[in-house]
Amino acid sequence: GQQVMQIPQYQHVQEGEDFTTYCNSSTTLSNIQWYKQRPGGHPVFLIQLVKSGEVKKQKRLTFQFGEAKKNSSLHITATQTTDVGTYFCGFSGSRLTFGEGTQLTVNP
Amino acid sequence: NAGVTQTPKFRVLKTGQSMTLLCAQDMNHEYMYWYRQDPGMGLRLIHYSVGEGTTAKGEVPDGYNVSRLKKQNFLLGLESAAPSQTSVYFCASSYSLGSYNEQFFGPGTRLTVL
Numbered sequence: 001g002q003q004v005m006q007i008p009q010y011q012h013v014q015e016g017e018d019f020t021t022y023c024n025s026s027t028t029l030s031n032i033q034w035y036k037q038r039p040g041g042h043p044v045f046l047i048q049l050v051k052s053g054e055v056k057k058q059k060r061l062t063f064q065f066g067e068a069k070k071n072s073s074l075h076i077t078a079t080q081t082t083d084v085g086t087y088f089c090g091f092s093g094s095r096l097t098f099g100e101g102t103q104l105t106v107n108p
Numbered sequence: 109n110a111g112v113t114q115t116p117k118f119r120v121l122k123t124g125q126s127m128t129l130l131c132a133q134d135m136n137h138e139y140m141y142w143y144r145q146d147p148g149m150g151l152r153l154i155h156y157s158v159g160e161g162t163t164a165k166g167e168v169p170d171g172y173n174v175s176r177l178k179k180q181n182f183l184l185g186l187e188s189a190a191p192s193q194t195s196v197y198f199c200a201s202s203y204s205l206g207s208y209n210e211q212f213f214g215p216g217t218r219l220t221v222l
Contacts, residue, residue, distance in 0.1 A: 009148070033210070042198055042213040043151065088150065092209050095141070095166065096202075100150035 006099035019076040021102035023089030032072040038085040112214035129184040131199030140182040144195040
């Protein structure tokens with residue numbers, strides 16, 4: 001079945017540095033969702049992208065959906081310690097399928 | 109609104125014991141899901157339900173059973189627990205499977221099987 005690969009698996013940054021995680025598929029996706037999970041917490045929905053080339057921003061977070069709808073990225077500008085957690089992408093077909101996530105740590 | 113709740117929060121079982129995890133949602137969602145999360149493996153779908161009285165297998169259904177007798181509740185059962193089922197279990201619900209189907213997750217149940 002369809003799958004998505006997320007890279008990198010881990011990312012360590014200094015506070016104030018930028019961070020990007022990528023979600024890649026070998027097939028065209030109808031949509032992509034992004035979730036954040038804080039350490040010890042549960043996944044929380046961030047955003048959904050459905051249009052080719054779509055770009056959405058939430059404060060310091062920028063989400064992109066590729067023109068071919070096979071990849072997506074989440075970029076955080078000037079990371080803060082509150083950004084720590086694991087970021088998952090997922091796509092919905094008959095059900096939601098998640099990537100393995102990128103675990104972000106931020107050194108103050 | 110409480111959103112999605114799960115009971116219990118923690119549980120330790122011995123191999124071969126059985127247990128039921130309860131998920132409840134108060135958002136009138138049609139769709140409910142059970143996931144397990146293991147280190148480095150993301151979220152894997154165990155079973156899901158598209159409405160009261162329905163269930164379907166997900167990615168890793170073996171060793172688990174589910175029931176959705178009431179719309180607001182989704183139960184996950186382990187008939188004979190094995191150490192490989194040590195994991196964190198998350199329940200989620202969503203309004204639809206359509207173009208906008210944000211999933212709302214419960215706080216999780218941390219299960220250890222000895």
